[in-house]
Amino acid sequence: MLESTHVTKRYGGKAADDDLTFTIKPGHIYGLLGPNGSGKSTWMKIASGLIVPDQGQITLDGVKVGKQTKAHTVYMATEDFFYPYMKIRDVERYYRDFFSDFDTEKFRTLLAELNFDEKMKVTSLSSGMMAKLKIAVTMSRRARVYLLDEPFNGIDLLARDAVVKTIIESLTDDCAVIISSHLIEELEKIVDTCIFLKDGRLILSGEIEEIRQSQGCSLIELYKKLYA
Amino acid sequence: MEFETNKPIYLQVIEDIKRRMVAGELPPGEKLPSVRDLAVAYTINPNTASRVYREMEQMSLCFTRRGLGTFITEDPAVYEQIRSGMAKECLANFVTGMKHLGYHDKQAMIEQLLAFQEN
Numbered sequence: 001m002l003e004s005t006h007v008t009k010r011y012g013g014k015a016a017d018d019d020l021t022f023t024i025k026p027g028h029i030y031g032l033l034g035p036n037g038s039g040k041s042t043w044m045k046i047a048s049g050l051i052v053p054d055q056g057q058i059t060l061d062g063v064k065v066g067k068q069t070k071a072h073t074v075y076m077a078t079e080d081f082f083y084p085y086m087k088i089r090d091v092e093r094y095y096r097d098f099f100s101d102f103d104t105e106k107f108r109t110l111l112a113e114l115n116f117d118e119k120m121k122v123t124s125l126s127s128g129m130m131a132k133l134k135i136a137v138t139m140s141r142r143a144r145v146y147l148l149d150e151p152f153n154g155i156d157l158l159a160r161d162a163v164v165k166t167i168i169e170s171l172t173d174d175c176a177v178i179i180s181s182h183l184i185e186e187l188e189k190i191v192d193t194c195i196f197l198k199d200g201r202l203i204l205s206g207e208i209e210e211i212r213q214s215q216g217c218s219l220i221e222l223y224k225k226l227y228a
Numbered sequence: 229m230e231f232e233t234n235k236p237i238y239l240q241v242i243e244d245i246k247r248r249m250v251a252g253e254l255p256p257g258e259k260l261p262s263v264r265d266l267a268v269a270y271t272i273n274p275n276t277a278s279r280v281y282r283e284m285e286q287m288s289l290c291f292t293r294r295g296l297g298t299f300i301t302e303d304p305a306v307y308e309q310i311r312s313g314m315a316k317e318c319l320a321n322f323v324t325g326m327k328h329l330g331y332h333d334k335q336a337m338i339e340q341l342l343a344f345q346e347n
Contacts, residue, residue, distance in 0.1 A: 029273055161271070168267050171274050188233045192273045209236045209276065218233030 001026045001176060002047065002145055006056030009042050016042040017053070018200035024145065027173045031191035031208075031219070032180040035227055039200035040180040041078070044147040047178075048075035060144065071101065072144040078153060080130055082122040089118040091137060099141055107140035114162055128159030135163045139170040146170075146177045152186045164190055184220045194219065196226055229270055238279045241270055245284070246310045249300065256307065260290060260298040 002024035009017045017039045024030060032040045045051045047058050049065045060069040082091055088111065095102045111118070114132045125133060135151060148167070152160050168190060171177055181187055187194075194211075196204040203226060208219055215222070231240050248254045260281070261269060267277035281298050284290045288306055292298050301307075323337070331337045 028275065164271055165268060168271065168274060169264065185233075189231060189237060189270075189272050189276075192275045209238060209279070212234060212236045216234055220233065 002058065002060050004043070004047070004056070004058045007043065007046060007053045007058060008055040009046060009051065009053050015200045017046070019056070020202055022195060022202060022205055024176045024178060026144070026176050027171070028176055028193050029167070029171060029191050030176065030178040031187045031194040032178055032197065033182070033184065033187070033194055033223065034197035035182060038197040040197055041149055043197075044075060044149050044178070044180060047145070048073045048147055050075065073147065074138050074141050074143045074145070075147045076134055076138040076149060076151060078150040080134070082133075084123050086122045087118065088116055088120050088122070088133070091122065091133065092118070095137055095140070101142040103140050103142055107136060110136040110140060110166060128155045131155040131159055132162050135166050139166055144175050146175065148177065148179045150181055151179060152181055152183045160186055184223050188219050198227065237272055238276050238283060241272065241276070241280045242284055242289070246289070246314070249307060250311050250314065254300050256300060256304065257302045258300045260300060262297065
């Protein structure tokens with residue numbers, strides 16, 4: 001579905017992404033893993049059309065990433081991205097107006113599950129609540145590809161569980177979820193395929209259950225082996 | 229449920245379901261949750277959840293009725309197999325543990341077991 005071919009992006013002399021070639025298939029949850037500065041966010045931004053690679057390309061169902069594909073991909077940035085004036089109901093209106101695939105019904109269901117009130121102001125949210133709002137708004141789009149950049153950063157255990165649950169419930173056979181994180185423990189149970197990056201290069205990819213079975217090691221142990 | 233992350237998760241979920249079968253929580257013929265609900269209940273990847281049912285079906289632990297869902301086996305012999313399998317595991321743990329403590333011969337182990345039961 002999503003094909004990354006020889007994607008390279010340089011900042012100054014340094015390659016943030018270096019010749020990244022791999023395929024993202026629908027119906028899977030991917031873990032894009034690596035320490036800070038390994039090129040995860042850069043790849044996600046290229047995949048969502050926010051930045052253009054120097055070499056190579058990413059295509060979605062054969063169409064080069066750009067204006068056309070943006071309607072089918074969501075990029076959830078690490079930073080908070082709501083305007084400070086917004087209340088929850090403004091967030092809903094804003095997304096409904098901007099994205100034709102925004103599922104208001106689903107968003108409202110998620111808000112209720114996550115204990116939001118539409119009158120809450122986004123500036124008054126705790127970081128846990130902010131993370132939940134971001135994931136609710138992101139997963140309420142009926143996209144093909146969900147790119148979640150560090151969705152668990154700086155939030156407590158219960159908020160993480162809520163985020164994880166929302167992701168699992170949203171996965172359908174025709175979409176893919178790609179999660180970048182350095183909090184490997186969180187990904188252990190929910191990711192089925194992992195892609196390891198180091199200094200912008202792909203160093204390993206594969207199905208996690210197969211790795212557990214063949215190597216008898218957890219994702220976190222594998223991570224330590226690869227980067228220690 | 230807490231998982232051991234160095235063992236395949238689908239196997240651990242199957243173990244848990246087997247435990248619930250012999251504990252009476254899942255009686256013969258009981259309907260199992262949909263793949264998605266299973267994934268949410270155990271907070272696992274939906275593909276892992278569907279693998280759980282695939283493998284369970286191969287092991288004759290459950291069966292699928294087209295359009296209706298997945299059901300626990302109705303065969304009491306399967307329950308008996310699981311029970312005796314788990315009993316063997318318990319005993320193996322017991323014997324290894326006792327050997328570590330220096331109870332090497334059968335008689336000494338049995339004496340300890342009987343004394344424990346009387347208390």
